Amino acid sequence: MKKIIVIALSAFVMSCTGIVGNGFKISGEIKGLPDGTNVFLEKQNVSAAAGVIAVDTVQVKNGKFTFEGKAEEPEIHSVRFDKTQGGFIVVVEKGNINVVINKDSIQLAKVSGTFNNDELTKYNAEMMKIQKRMMAFQNKNMAAMQEAQQKKDTAVMTKLSKEYSGFQEEFTTSNYKYIESNPKSFLSVLLVEGMFNDPQHDIKKIKKYYDGLDADVKNTKPGKSIKTKLDGEKKNSLKK
Incomplete structure (x- = not known):
């Protein structure tokens, strides 16, 4: 009897979410674009200095579009529309991801529905205040x-x-405060990885923030990349 209940409950959950296993579904809504407009889901080409990889292409129909697929782990992707300037970032991860877009400010798309996309929206809102x-x-x-430049008023x-x-x-x-307060966020591991881009980066500080991250976040591609770089820095320091 218990087994039957569990199976029935699982079927009910799947029917409500439409998501199975590592599946993801991005449901977008945008007004003002004609039916048939191509929508591109892309991600960074990590094997090249620049460029992107085309992941999927769908079309707008009745002001809506949908991407579906599998996500083994969270990963940053971008969404853009054919013949339209600008795009926006989305964390592709398992679950239902909802996007509401204004065609006149596509980069300010509201992304929600999964943990890391909710975090992305929250993070962007705080950064926008400073911006x-x-x-x-x-x-x-x-x-x-x-x-002052004309008068050479130093x-x-x-x-x-300075201001x-x-x-x-x-x-x-x-960014530092965000990392410390959100050890389970995928954005935190991306921010830690980005610290290596500073020519004067502080390895001790990077290690401190990396050590504070949740184990699942450390096990992502950027988390493993950080670990490899930290190990490399450690070996170099021992050689000196």
Whole structure:
């Protein structure tokens, strides 16, 4: 009897979600694009210096589109529309992923439905707050900077440059806080991996944040990449 109940419950769950095993489904909604518009799901070509790999192509129908497939682990993909500028990022992972897009601001698509996509939306919202203040600072002080450059007023240029660099420091600090507060987030492991891009990267700091990540996150491709780089740095330091 228990076995029958379990099987029945499993069938009910699958019928509600439409997702089995590692399957994913991206359900998008966008108004204003004609039926038949191609929608491209792409991911970065890690084996090349630049470029992307085409994963799937579907078409808009009645303002909607759907991508389906399998996701062995979370992975960053991008979605773009034919003959339309801009695109947006989505974490392809198992589960139902919902996307609502405004065709006039595609890059601000609202992605939700799975843990890491909810985290992506939350993270982007916080970064956008800093971005808006930075843009406001630029607009307010652009004329003053140009005038200072013409007059070679180093005091003003130094002051404005220092204030502007403060926004970059704020981005960095916010990333560190996010990693510490969200050890299970796939975004955290991506942020840690990105720390290697700094020519003056601090290996001890990278290791600290990596060690604080959840085991499942460490077992992703970027997590394994970080481990390989840290091991390589350790070997190099022992040789010196």
